[in-house]
Amino acid sequence: MLPPPKLSLEELRAADARRAALVYVSEAFAEAVLDGIDVDAFADAALGAVFRELVANYGEEQVVALAERLPERIRAGEFSAHSQQ
Numbered sequence: 001m002l003p004p005p006k007l008s009l010e011e012l013r014a015a016d017a018r019r020a021a022l023v024y025v026s027e028a029f030a031e032a033v034l035d036g037i038d039v040d041a042f043a044d045a046a047l048g049a050v051f052r053e054l055v056a057n058y059g060e061e062q063v064v065a066l067a068e069r070l071p072e073r074i075r076a077g078e079f080s081a082h083s084q085q
Helices: 009-034 039-058 060-068 070-075
Strands: none
């Protein structure tokens, strides 16, 4: 087995921040569903919010470049439930 990669303190903090953010988003999703919000409607709204925020921070072209990589990331299983375990 390979040893774990050596990450800088900054990289560890960024990874921790992403994990914490995912918890917040997952909890918001679960609360919305419990309140009767349609899963597809919530997911669509969340994607809209994400892309508006990304465009505001990075501009249209950088977000387009990110979006163009989504099909391969999806096909690779990066967003599948099994990858979150």
